[in-house]
Amino acid sequence: MTNEALHLxxxxxxxxxxxxxxxxxxxSVEVLKGISLQVAxxxxxSIIGPSGSGKSTFLRCINQLERLDGGAIFVGGELIGYRxxxxxxxxxxxAEIARQRRSIGMVFQRFNLFPHLTxxxxxxxxxxxxxxxxxxxxxxxxxxxxxxxxxxxxxxAYPSELSGGQxxxxxxxxxxxxxxxxxxxxxxxxxxxxxxVGEVLTVMRDLAASGMTMIVVTHELGFARDxxxxxxxxxxxxxxxxxxxxHVLGQPTQxxxxxxxxxxxx
Amino acid sequence: xxxxxxEISHLTLVPxxxxxxxxxxxxxxxxxxxxxxxxxxxxxxxxxxAEFLTVPVILRGLGNTIVMAVCAMLLGLxxxxxxxxxxxxxxxxxxxxxxxxxxFFRAVPALLQLLLWFNLALIFPTIGFPxxxxxxxxxxxxxxxxxxxxxxxxxxxxTAEVVRAGLQAVDKGQYEAAQSIGMPRLQMxxxxxMPQAMRVIVPPVGNEFIGMVKLTSLASVIQFTxxxxxxxxxxxxxxxVIELLIVAxxxxxxxxxxxxxxxxxxxxxxxxxxxxxxGEA
Ligand SMILES: Nc1ncnc2c1ncn2[C@@H]1O[C@H](COP(=O)(O)OP(=O)(O)OP(=O)(O)O)[C@@H](O)[C@H]1O
Ligand SMILES: [Mg+2]
Numbered sequence: 001m002t003n004e005a006l007h008l009x010x011x012x013x014x015x016x017x018x019x020x021x022x023x024x025x026x027x028s029v030e031v032l033k034g035i036s037l038q039v040a041x042x043x044x045x046s047i048i049g050p051s052g053s054g055k056s057t058f059l060r061c062i063n064q065l066e067r068l069d070g071g072a073i074f075v076g077g078e079l080i081g082y083r084x085x086x087x088x089x090x091x092x093x094x095a096e097i098a099r100q101r102r103s104i105g106m107v108f109q110r111f112n113l114f115p116h117l118t119x120x121x122x123x124x125x126x127x128x129x130x131x132x133x134x135x136x137x138x139x140x141x142x143x144x145x146x147x148x149x150x151x152x153x154x155x156x157a158y159p160s161e162l163s164g165g166q167x168x169x170x171x172x173x174x175x176x177x178x179x180x181x182x183x184x185x186x187x188x189x190x191x192x193x194x195x196x197v198g199e200v201l202t203v204m205r206d207l208a209a210s211g212m213t214m215i216v217v218t219h220e221l222g223f224a225r226d227x228x229x230x231x232x233x234x235x236x237x238x239x240x241x242x243x244x245x246x247h248v249l250g251q252p253t254q255x256x257x258x259x260x261x262x263x264x265x266x
Numbered sequence: 267x268x269x270x271x272x273e274i275s276h277l278t279l280v281p282x283x284x285x286x287x288x289x290x291x292x293x294x295x296x297x298x299x300x301x302x303x304x305x306x307x308x309x310x311x312x313x314x315x316a317e318f319l320t321v322p323v324i325l326r327g328l329g330n331t332i333v334m335a336v337c338a339m340l341l342g343l344x345x346x347x348x349x350x351x352x353x354x355x356x357x358x359x360x361x362x363x364x365x366x367x368x369x370f371f372r373a374v375p376a377l378l379q380l381l382l383w384f385n386l387a388l389i390f391p392t393i394g395f396p397x398x399x400x401x402x403x404x405x406x407x408x409x410x411x412x413x414x415x416x417x418x419x420x421x422x423x424x425t426a427e428v429v430r431a432g433l434q435a436v437d438k439g440q441y442e443a444a445q446s447i448g449m450p451r452l453q454m455x456x457x458x459x460m461p462q463a464m465r466v467i468v469p470p471v472g473n474e475f476i477g478m479v480k481l482t483s484l485a486s487v488i489q490f491t492x493x494x495x496x497x498x499x500x501x502x503x504x505x506x507v508i509e510l511l512i513v514a515x516x517x518x519x520x521x522x523x524x525x526x527x528x529x530x531x532x533x534x535x536x537x538x539x540x541x542x543x544x545g546e547a
Binding site: 063065094095098099101102104105106108110112113114115116117118125126129130131158159160174175178 | 443
């Protein structure tokens with residue numbers, strides 16, 4: 001935790017995400033064995049690590065797609081999943097969990113666009129149905145977002161008519177339409193053909209440059225090195241090493257990190 | 267030398283003969299012709315069929331059949347959706363209630379259920395809320411109400427299973443994506459999950475609707491005057507049994523054909539955004 005404190009001090013920003021000793025088990029297997037980290041406002045953190053190390057599970061805990069078995073997560077100073085009343089923690093009801101999720105965007109490996117809605121409708125669904133924005137305004141905003149991700153001319157297409165890279169860019173626009181404080185990316189380019197990876201990473205770079213707080217699980221070490229302020233290496237449910245990319249990726253101090261990086265590089 | 271083997275452009279092509287197909291077609295046409303012939307020369311007065319096809323009693327029966335089928339199906343759909351959602355709920359009480367509902371109402375024959383509802387007065391002579399109001403059960407349990415409850419509630423049990431299959435057919439990622447934009451559960455089901463589940467739900471529900479149209483004929487045993495009951499009332503009087511059964515059968519054919527056409531339109535509607543199987547987008 002001292003490293004963490006130092007980091008925030010250095011960045012000079014208040015933490016947007018604070019995870020303290022997060023634990024999660026599936027049956028008898030402990031998948032997260034006490035994850036603690038902080039992400040500053042406007043920071044881009046990438047999480048790397050071998051398959052099955054718990055990266056997705058950690059992201060899903062932040063968005064309450066999984067329940068914690070121990071520890072706590074705060075987003076924007078607000079405790080996730082519970083409400084504190086005096087010295088008691090009350091579990092939140094469905095509607096309150098939904099409210100907390102509104103300010104946290106999520107981009108999935110397999111896009112998960114709504115296939116029965118057009119591209120524009122995919123983006124306006126949340127703002128209109130959840131945030132109760134006016135349909136006209138939401139549509140204008142959606143079209144502006146589509147321009148931003150380079151898909152202005154696809155506004156009336158259905159997801160099935162788009163390439164994987166285009167679908168993922170729509171998914172990013174859908175997350176942005178909710179005006180989130182934080183966006184979680186779970187291997188956003190892993191399901192893409194190699195020639196489509198670049199267009200999605202470009203959008204994510206722009207997003208990072210615009211000051212969005214992002215946590216990105218990725219195998220794209222180049223992206224982690226160039227775009228992220230910090231990289232966390234996770235293995236077997238623990239954060240083994242966390243720090244600036246040039247340290248974690250360039251001169252890792254831990255043996256497991258070294259092994260992983262040399263394996264991914266080749 | 268080998269060239270001559272590969273040189274085939276001057277040869278005449280003799281199409282393959284489908285002997286099996288020809289034999290099959292002849293046999294089927296022959297059988298169909300003999301059936302048509304035997305009905306034409308049989309003891310059927312076709313003029314009666316034409317005459318009774320549109321008499322008011324038959325048309326009223328037809329109307330009752332359609333109204334009952336639609337009402338019972340709507341009740342079945344409403345119950346089916348509610349119990350399917352309950353079945354998939356994390357709440358063990360809701361879940362097991364749904365399981366028990368499906369178990370009971372799928373197991374007991376529809377005809378028996380109709381008789382039970384119609385004879386409810388034998389168990390509860392009056393129904394109501396103690397101290398507020400009460401009515402005699404026989405006044406409430408008209409043939410219409412008994413048939414509606416009997417058919418609708420048992421339909422709900424079948425529909426619940428169809429709806430559950432539809433909900434489970436929707437990719438888990440769709441639930442997560444809907445949650446990630448902050449949708450509460452019911453809104454997610456209504457806006458995101460159900461529209462996709464409908465593609466799986468509509469074909470079997472169309473099937474069940476057709477089954478329901480025919481199932482309404484059971485209600486004749488509790489004196490509900492649907493079309494078969496009307497036809498029977500007429501032939502008790504004039505003894506034209508076969509002619510009136512043909513009248514009723516004709517109307518069932520018409521109604522079911524109309525339903526099939528409506529089903530095709532509904533399926534098209536819910537195919538939005540889906541690439542046709544085997545076709546290019
Ligand atoms: N719903 C679940 N039920 C049981 N076990 C699960 C479940 N979800 C994940 N696990 C297990 O938890 C462990 C961590 O999974 P997780 O998906 O978080 O790994 P990951 O680091 O994202 O891996 P990958 O790089 O392959 O995506 C794995 O061993 C996985 O099998
Ligand atoms: Mg994963």
